[in-house]
Each structure stands twice: as structure tokens, then as C-alpha cells.
Amino acid sequence: AQSVTQLDSHVSVSEGTPVLLRCNYSSSYSPSLFWYVQHPNKGLQLLLKYTSAATLVKGINGFEAEFKKSETSFHLTKPSAHMSDAAEYFCVVSDRNNNDMRFGAGTRLTVKP
Amino acid sequence: KAGVTQTPRYLIKTRGQQVTLSCSPISGHRSVSWYQQTPGQGLQFLFEYFSETQRNKGNFPGRFSGRQFSNSRSEMNVSTLELGDSALYLCASSSARDIYYEQYFGPGTRLTVT
Numbered sequence: 001a002q003s004v005t006q007l008d009s010h011v012s013v014s015e016g017t018p019v020l021l022r023c024n025y026s027s028s029y030s031p032s033l034f035w036y037v038q039h040p041n042k043g044l045q046l047l048l049k050y051t052s053a054a055t056l057v058k059g060i061n062g063f064e065a066e067f068k069k070s071e072t073s074f075h076l077t078k079p080s081a082h083m084s085d086a087a088e089y090f091c092v093v094s095d096r097n098n099n100d101m102r103f104g105a106g107t108r109l110t111v112k113p
Numbered sequence: 114k115a116g117v118t119q120t121p122r123y124l125i126k127t128r129g130q131q132v133t134l135s136c137s138p139i140s141g142h143r144s145v146s147w148y149q150q151t152p153g154q155g156l157q158f159l160f161e162y163f164s165e166t167q168r169n170k171g172n173f174p175g176r177f178s179g180r181q182f183s184n185s186r187s188e189m190n191v192s193t194l195e196l197g198d199s200a201l202y203l204c205a206s207s208s209a210r211d212i213y214y215e216q217y218f219g220p221g222t223r224l225t226v227t
Contacts, residue, residue, distance in 0.1 A: 034215060036218075041220075042220055042221075043117070043203055043205075043218035043219050043220045043221055044203065044205075044218040045218070046215045046216075046217070049215055090156065100169075101146075101158060101216075102158075103148075103155060103156040103157075103158075104155075105155045106155060106156075
């Protein structure tokens with residue numbers, strides 16, 4: 001069975017400062033990993049995905065994530081936060097061998113002016 | 114290309130009633146998944162359909178059911194509604210047979226059970 005843990009339920013940063021949202025996963029196989037963002041009253045939007053190619057993945061809106069197998073982590077980062085980044089972020093692990101997709105509990109990002 | 118659409122966007126029902134939610138995937142997508150999102154339980158997988166067949170099912174009671182039509186549109190039905198069924202129901206479509214590929218989400222249907 002696989003699982004995903006988002007280590008922080010809430011992260012607060014000031015505009016213009018770096019963002020770090022942490023995600024650890026557990027998977028029996030080589031997983032696919034995703035980060036999704038959900039703005040209030042909206043569906044989820046894919047930010048980026050890792051599918052066993054380059055370990056550093058670049059996504060939309062300046063976000064990127066690094067797959068570290070030794071640490072079973074897939075942390076999401078952005079060099080400089082913008083007010084529009086305030087949202088809920090979900091880390092997702094997918095096992096292509098059994099079509100099992102698991103969502104983390106989510107991290108709410110607050111950006112202060 | 115139009116995104117995933119869900120109807121209705123908001124719904125209020127009474128305990129004991131049943132409800133049907135609809136999802137139209139992105140054109141060409143054959144996989145449709147349904148999720149329930151609540152503040153307490155987060156995002157939980159309900160089921161997934163591919164080519165009119167249910168391929169995967171989450172851990173929900175039999176009151177939750179779904180189907181997919183030949184045009185890939187999908188419906189989910191909840192019978193004998195309970196207060197705890199109040200949630201945002203999200204539909205997602207994918208172009209590939211397995212959900213290894215990214216899913217595209219609709220805006221959701223917010224169901225309130227009173």
C-alpha cells in the first residue's frame with residue numbers, strides 16, 4: 001500500500017519570500033508524484049508531476065519540486081511567493097501498477113502582504 | 114478545448130433523499146474519476162470509470178454508485194442521503210487508461226444535506 005504525508009497543515013509566508021511545502025511518500029514501487037493546487041471554490045489544478053524522468057521538476061507559476069528517493073520526499077518550492085499563490089496544495093502519489101492514487105491531507109498556504 | 118464540467122454546482126437535499134451528479138470530461142478523455150472532499154476527511158477517492166466500466170472503487174458504502182455512458186459522460190448517485198454526505202464532489206478526467214497520467218478536475222458540486 002502506498003501513502004503520502006504532507007508535513008504541514010498550514011504554512012504562512014510573506015510576499016516575496018521563499019515557499020517550501022513538504023511532502024513525504026511511501027510506495028512499494030516507483031511512484032508517480034504530483035502536486036495540485038486548489039483555490040477557494042475551485043477544482044484542483046495540476047502544478048507539476050514526476051514520472052521517473054528528471055528528478056527536478058518544474059511546474060507552472062514558478063513552482064518546482066525535487067524527487068529524492070533516498071528521503072522519500074517530493075517537496076514543493078517557489079523562490080518568491082505571490083499573493084495569488086494563497087491556496088490549498090495537495091501532494092499525490094500514484095502507483096501505476098494498481099491504478100491507486102492517494103492524496104495528502106493538504107497544506108494551506110497563506111501569503112501575507 | 115473545454116474543461117471538465119460538473120452539474121449542478123450547488124445542491125441542497127434532505128436526509129433520506131437521493132441525488133444524481135453529472136460530469137462531462139474533456140473531449141477525448143475516456144477515464145473519469147470521482148472524489149469526495151470534506152474538511153474532516155480530506156480528498157477521498159470514490160470510483161473510476163474507463164470505457165463505461167468501473168475499474169477502481171474506493172472504500173465507500175453501496176449507497177454511492179456511478180456509471181459512465183458511451184460518450185464518456187459520467188454520473189454518480191447517492192441514495193438515502195445522510196448528513197455526513199455533505200461535501201464537495203469532484204470529478205476528474207484523464208486521457209490515458211491508467212491514472213498514472215495527470216487528471217484534470219472540474220469545479221465540483223457542493224452538496225449540502227439538511
